Amino acid sequence: MKCDANTFAQMYETVYKDLYRFALCIMKNQHEAEDAVSEAVIAAYENVRKLRNADAFKSWMFTILSNICKKKLKNATKEALCSWEDTYESFSVEEKDIGxxxxxxxxxxxxxxxxxIVIGLSVFGGYNSKEIGKMLSLNSNTVRSKRRRALQKMECVLR
Incomplete structure (x- = not known):
């Protein structure tokens, strides 16, 4: 897709609040969320030519942001686990809930x-299936099905 800076800015303006809310829900830290959104915007702008349909911009941005948050959390989790191993024994029961x-x-x-994205927007962001469907260009019933299956997957991992 051919896109100049003004067109990109116009498309971004329609999603920036939702992107930030999503990142904040996932990252649980204002600065980390802002960093993740900034990285997503840079990555999207650099690769906007790969986007074939302007109507898919919102879901494309959420996918990029989700990947960036995933990478940041994975790195943060690895770092935290290394430091927790040394001090875990001194934590109180309440602090052990970090696990x-x-x-x-x-x-x-x-x-x-x-x-x-569906779980993040639904569980962490508080959006309903109709709102998520509109954001991701999906039917609200499809969103509910995806949410239910995703939660089932998570439940299997947590058992």
Whole structure:
């Protein structure tokens, strides 16, 4: 797709709030979310010629952002696990729940990209299936099915 800076900016303006909310829900940190969105915008702008249909811009941006968040969380989890191994014994019972968070993130990353986006927007972002369907150009029933299957996958990993 041929796209100049102004066209890209116009398309980005329609999704930037949703991108930030999604990243914030996934990253749980304002600065990390902002960094992830910035990286996604740069990556998208550099590769916008690969986008074949302007109508798919929103879902394409969410896919890019999801991949960036996934990479950042994976790296952060690896770093955290290394430091936790040394100090885990001194944590209180409440602090040991961090392991549960790691397990949930691990289960989240088992999902395919589109499933991650649906779960992220639904569970973390609070969007309903109709809103998610509109964002991703999917039928709301399809969104509900994808959400249910994704949650089942996560449940299997967490058992």
């Amino acid at each position: 549960l968070l790691v397990d949930i993130r691990r289960a989240f990353f088992v999902l395919e990209e589109e499933e991650q």
